[in-house]
Amino acid sequence: MHFDADSVVPLFQQVAEQLQAGILSGAFQDNEQVPSTTAMARQYQLNPATVLKGMNVLVDAGLIEKKRGIGMFVCDGATAKLQQLAIADFGDTLKPVIQAAKALGMDKQALLAAIDKGWEQ
Amino acid sequence: MSTITISGVQKKYHQKPVLKTVNLTIEPNQVYGLLGRNGVGKSTLMRIIANRTRIKVGTVTLDGESVFENEQAQNRIYLMSTAKLLPQEEKVYKLFKLIKTMYGDFDEAYAKHLAEAFELDTHRKLRKLSTGYQTIANLIIALCVPCDFIFLDEPVLGLDANHRELFYQELAETFSSKPRTFVIATHLIEEVSGLLNHVFVIADGKVSLDEDVEVLQQRGRQISGPAALVQDYLQGVPVLHTTRLGGMMTAYCLQTPLERPLPAGVSLDGMNLQRLFIEVTRKSGGHDEI
Numbered sequence: 001m002h003f004d005a006d007s008v009v010p011l012f013q014q015v016a017e018q019l020q021a022g023i024l025s026g027a028f029q030d031n032e033q034v035p036s037t038t039a040m041a042r043q044y045q046l047n048p049a050t051v052l053k054g055m056n057v058l059v060d061a062g063l064i065e066k067k068r069g070i071g072m073f074v075c076d077g078a079t080a081k082l083q084q085l086a087i088a089d090f091g092d093t094l095k096p097v098i099q100a101a102k103a104l105g106m107d108k109q110a111l112l113a114a115i116d117k118g119w120e121q
Numbered sequence: 122m123s124t125i126t127i128s129g130v131q132k133k134y135h136q137k138p139v140l141k142t143v144n145l146t147i148e149p150n151q152v153y154g155l156l157g158r159n160g161v162g163k164s165t166l167m168r169i170i171a172n173r174t175r176i177k178v179g180t181v182t183l184d185g186e187s188v189f190e191n192e193q194a195q196n197r198i199y200l201m202s203t204a205k206l207l208p209q210e211e212k213v214y215k216l217f218k219l220i221k222t223m224y225g226d227f228d229e230a231y232a233k234h235l236a237e238a239f240e241l242d243t244h245r246k247l248r249k250l251s252t253g254y255q256t257i258a259n260l261i262i263a264l265c266v267p268c269d270f271i272f273l274d275e276p277v278l279g280l281d282a283n284h285r286e287l288f289y290q291e292l293a294e295t296f297s298s299k300p301r302t303f304v305i306a307t308h309l310i311e312e313v314s315g316l317l318n319h320v321f322v323i324a325d326g327k328v329s330l331d332e333d334v335e336v337l338q339q340r341g342r343q344i345s346g347p348a349a350l351v352q353d354y355l356q357g358v359p360v361l362h363t364t365r366l367g368g369m370m371t372a373y374c375l376q377t378p379l380e381r382p383l384p385a386g387v388s389l390d391g392m393n394l395q396r397l398f399i400e401v402t403r404k405s406g407g408h409d410e411i
Binding site: 041 | 312339
């Protein structure tokens with residue numbers, strides 16, 4: 001994980017995004033414990049309130065849940081849920097690629113051909 | 122919950138005003154950054170709160186009672202600074218005991234853990250330690266006293282990069298497990314910025330910025346692009362500072378009108394605390410209106 005103090009994304013949002021990325025990548029699997037607020041605050045030298053606020057974004061989204069006295073756990077099905085969201089949002093991921101292709105004067109066919117070529121590699 | 126309230130504090134040294142009128146509120150369970158250029162009076166302000174410097178004008182209260190000559194209040198306030206406030210001829214482990222009798226309690230187990238983590242030899246006299254280790258001994262005491270308000274004046278002076286990181290990590294951990302208030306005066310702003318909830322910037326004897334870090338992050342931006350477009354985008358908005366290079370302009374703004382559409386060719390970047398500090402305390406600065 002990496003946190004960027006220069007970013008326009010508030011730090012708590014960065015915490016939330018990185019935790020989501022961790023779930024999506026399988027670093028934190030369904031029903032597994034995520035690092036405690038204290039451990040994350042210590043590791044990345046962040047204010048624990050910032051970390052907690054970031055974690056609460058995921059709690060509100062039903063991705064992690066608090067088990068009293070033990071800690072935070074990834075909800076059952078969270079990985080699949082995040083995958084579906086990422087697929088639904090894939091258009092946003094593609095936007096800069098399409099823009100870059102347009103800026104180079106490529107047409108749709110040329111972009112699709114480039115994707116075909118990249119897919120096979 | 123207890124609060125320290127600083128109102129109308131003034132301090133002169135040799136007829137020269139250092140603090141002109143300082144008003145601040147220090148809330149419980151926060152990590153504050155107290156920022157300011159060299160010689161601006163950060164240490165003076167901390168010394169006033171900790172009853173080490175007297176003032177003639179202004180008040181500092183804890184729960185409504187003056188903290189001056191008030192042992193009960195001072196028992197809840199700890200000032201760690203590079204000034205040699207502790208007996209230099211004492212061995213470090215004896216200092217820990219001395220502090221325990223002075224403050225009624227001291228987290229000896231945590232002090233032992235910290236001494237081991239920093240590899241501090243507690244059987245040496247404070248005076249015999251290197252600059253860095255003298256700071257470390259001071260820091261360990263500051264993190265182990267049972268006080269509600271801990272003031273750290275230049276807490277990493279003389280510490281190497283590894284020891285600085287270890288200190289920030291220990292601070293995050295101890296703050297998480299036992300919330301209390303830390304007020305940190307430092308010039309190494311970038312290193313500490315993730316830990317801060319709130320910043321005070323002192324300039325020209327006054328508090329020139331008193332804001333939550335999250336608010337600064339939400340609306341503080343560097344806006345760059347062709348001068349006319351940047352000016353147009355920021356019409357009527359107070360701007361901290363602008364720089365120009367040919368026809369290009371960069372404006373630093375705390376109240377960026379993010380709801381306005383951004384003209385093509387103009388870019389918005391976050392403003393980190395260090396950059397913000399430089400812009401707020403720049404000598405020629407001031408709030409220009411574009």
